[in-house]
C-alpha cells in the first residue's frame with residue numbers, strides 16, 4: 893500500500909478512513925474511542941489524542957446519527 897499523497901511506501905493508515913500515509917504525510921488528530929454518560933449525567937469521551945490522520949477525510953467531532961441503520 894502506498895501513500896495517497898506521494899505514492900511512496902506508506903507507514904500507517906488513517907484511523908478514520910483507512911487511507912495509507914507515509915511518515916512525511918501522516919498527521920495526528922484526536923480520536924474518540926468511546927462515548928458514555930457519566931454518573932453525573934454528563935457525556936464523556938475516551939479520546940486518543942494523537943491518532944493517525946490522513947489529512948484528507950473529514951471526521952466529525954461527534955458521532956453522526958444513522959437512523960437508517962436501525
Ligand SMILES: [Zn+2]
Pocket residue numbers: 895896897898899900913914915916917
Ligand atoms: Zn506521502
Ligand SMILES: [Zn+2]
Pocket residue numbers: 906907908909910911945946947948949950
Ligand atoms: Zn482519513
